[in-house]
Structures are given as structure tokens and as C-alpha cells.
Amino acid sequence: MSQFHFDVSLEEFESKVLAPAQEVPVVVDFWAPWCEPCKTLKPLLEKLAEEYAGRFLLAKVNADESPELAQHFGVRSIPTVKVLFQGQLVDEFTGALPEGQIRAFLDRFALPPATGSNPREEAAELCANGQFEEALAKLIEASRAKPEDQAIQLDAVEVLMHLGRNDEAGELLGGEYSQEVDRANALRARLALTAGAADTAEIEARLAANPADHAARLELSRAYAAQSRFREALEAALEVVIRDRSFDEGAGRKAVLQLFEALGGSDQYDDLIREFRRKMSAALN
Numbered sequence: 001m002s003q004f005h006f007d008v009s010l011e012e013f014e015s016k017v018l019a020p021a022q023e024v025p026v027v028v029d030f031w032a033p034w035c036e037p038c039k040t041l042k043p044l045l046e047k048l049a050e051e052y053a054g055r056f057l058l059a060k061v062n063a064d065e066s067p068e069l070a071q072h073f074g075v076r077s078i079p080t081v082k083v084l085f086q087g088q089l090v091d092e093f094t095g096a097l098p099e100g101q102i103r104a105f106l107d108r109f110a111l112p113p114a115t116g117s118n119p120r121e122e123a124a125e126l127c128a129n130g131q132f133e134e135a136l137a138k139l140i141e142a143s144r145a146k147p148e149d150q151a152i153q154l155d156a157v158e159v160l161m162h163l164g165r166n167d168e169a170g171e172l173l174g175g176e177y178s179q180e181v182d183r184a185n186a187l188r189a190r191l192a193l194t195a196g197a198a199d200t201a202e203i204e205a206r207l208a209a210n211p212a213d214h215a216a217r218l219e220l221s222r223a224y225a226a227q228s229r230f231r232e233a234l235e236a237a238l239e240v241v242i243r244d245r246s247f248d249e250g251a252g253r254k255a256v257l258q259l260f261e262a263l264g265g266s267d268q269y270d271d272l273i274r275e276f277r278r279k280m281s282a283a284l285n
Contacts, residue, residue: 005049005058010066017059017084025056025085025109030063030070035078037096042079044099048106051121055110056083083109103128120155132162150180157187162228166194182264190262193233197226214240214247221255225262230269234259234276242283256280 008016008028017026029045031038042060049058063070063078073082073089083091090109097105103125113122119142126135139156146152153172160169169191177184203220207213221236237259240252256276263269 002046002050004052004054005046005060008059008061008066010068013059013061013066013069020057021084022086024054024111025083025090026059027056027106028059028061028073028082028084030061030073030075030078030080030082032062032064032078034064038079041081041096044096044102045081048099048102051124052106052110055113056106085109100128100130120152123155123159127159127162132159135159136163150177150184153177154180154183154187161187161191161194166191186262186264189258193222193225193259193262195226198223200224200227212243214244214252218248218251218255221259225259230259230263231272234272238276238279238283241280245284253280253284 006016017028020026027045027049029042031042045058049056061069063075070080073080077094079096080094081092082089091105093105107125107129119138123135123138123142126132126138136156136159139152139159143149143152143156153175154177157169157172160166160172169187173184173188173191198219200220200223203216203223206216207220210216217236217240221233221240224230224233224236234256237252237255240247241256243252245253260273260277263273
């Protein structure tokens with residue numbers, strides 16, 4: 001059980017929520033086992049509670065087991081998230097939001113980071129808010145302070161790629177990363193995908209005219225990948241597998257595997273890779 005997120009019943013609510021909420025914001029997540037959006041939201045909130053490391057606490061209330069609490073807080077749909085701090089209800093939302101929106105929500109009330117906080121975490125938060133230039137500046141500063149930390153350098157590579165500064169990213173990737181071999185190789189593969197930049201609208205028009213043009217569909221997959229539209233890239237490549245798995249000696253399958261390699265080594269794409277591994281397995285069986 002984490003010190004930053006925990007299950008709460010009616011009997012424990014005062015000691016585990018109301019009392020701590022005098023000192024630190026407590027995010028109360030009303031969920032239920034049958035709720036599909038909860039299966040996305042709850043683990044995301046747990047991950048963020050660990051990442052924020054005590055800047056807020058996460059109390060998880062099973063609304064089926066504690067209907068009195070749900071009724072007291074006026075919960076009308078699941079999931080519902082409410083924030084208590086210093087005796088007040090300070091914020092709330094309903095439904096499963098994207099991670100970036102949840103971070104912005106949390107940042108409105110979370111306690112300030114402790115002195116000496118992790119610069120990689122701070123940079124990740126900036127990236128989640130679309131502040132890539134600020135994130136890069138923080139990582140450069142951190143790398144100067146700890147030049148031996150290869151993880152920080154690879155974080156900077158990812159940010160440079162988000163900014164479209166691929167030449168600089170390539171220069172950084174030219175070094176040796178003995179401590180981060182898999183991640184460095186994945187980033188090199190991802191950088192190689194940027195060479196497939198093309199006008200997606202033109203290729204989409206060709207496909208609309210001839211949906212059986214598998215070569216064009218693979219070209220579109222590469223173009224999407226070059227724009228970091230990785231879900232669309234995987235969907236296009238997988239569609240070739242579904243339509244004709246033997247096309248060009250299995251080119252569709254090879255394209256999907258190349259994307260898996262490029263997206264590997266970064267936790268942010270783990271769910272996407274797992275999803276498309278299942279889909280490809282189903283397509284091939």
C-alpha cells in the first residue's frame with residue numbers, strides 16, 4: 001500500500017481524509033468496479049500520486065461499498081473526483097480526463113515541490129503542459145550538474161524531437177549510452193522514422209481513391225510516424241496486415257514491429273504498444 005494513495009471506507013474517512021486534508025490537499029476518487037472509465041482514471045491518478053510524492057494524497061472510495069459517502073458528496077455519476085483542503089471542497093471533475101488535463105487540474109492546488117525536487121519529474125510536468133522549451137532548459141541545467149546521468153540526456157533527446165530539432169537530437173544520440181542501451185536504441189529508431197516526412201493529405205486522397213493501395217497505406221504510416229502521430233501510424237500499418245498479410249513479403253507486419261521498436265523504452269507508450277500487440281496477434285491468428 002502506498003503512502004500517497006489508499007482505499008477509504010466510511011469508518012476511516014475522518015482519520016484518513018478529513019484530518020490529513022487540514023495540511024495537504026486530498027483528492028477523493030469515487031469509483032466502482034463496474035465502471036469502465038474508472039479502469040483508466042484510477043491507475044492514472046495512482047501514478048500521478050506517486051509522481052507528485054505527497055504534494056497531494058489520493059483517497060479511493062468504492063461508491064458501491066460506501067454509498068453514504070457518495071450521497072453525502074452529491075456524487076451523481078462515476079467516476080467523480082473531489083478535492084478537499086483545509087475543510088473546504090476546493091475543486092472537482094467528473095469522468096475520465098486525459099493525463100495532461102488531470103495534471104493541469106492537480107497543479108491548481110497541489111503543494112509546491114520540495115526543495116531539491118527531481119528535475120526530470122519537473123521537466124515531465126512541463127512537457128505534459130506543452131512547455132517543451134522550458135522543459136529542455138531544465139534538463140540542460142540538470143545535465144550540466146550531473147553529466148554522468150544518461151537518463152537526463154535521453155529525456156533531452158525526446159524533448160528536442162518534440163520540438164522538431166532532430167539534427168540536435170541526432171547529435172546527442174551519437175554518444176554511447178551504456179546505462180540506457182534499450183532506450184537509446186528506441187530513440188534512434190524513432191528518429192529514423194522522421195525521414196518519412198510527407199504530405200499526409202495527398203496520400204490520404206490516394207487511399208480514398210484506391211483503398212487497396214497497400215504501398216500508399218504504408219507510406220501514410222511512415223508519414224504519420226514522422227509527425228509523431230503514432231496511433232495513426234500503427235493503425236495504418238496494421239490495416240495492411242489485416243487486408244493482405246503477405247503483401248510485399250509481410251511489409252505491414254514489419255512496419256508495425258518497427259514502430260514497436262521505436263516506441264519502446266518509454267513508459268508513455270507502453271499501453272499503446274500492448275494494445276496493438278493484441279490487435280496484431282488477433283489479425284495474424
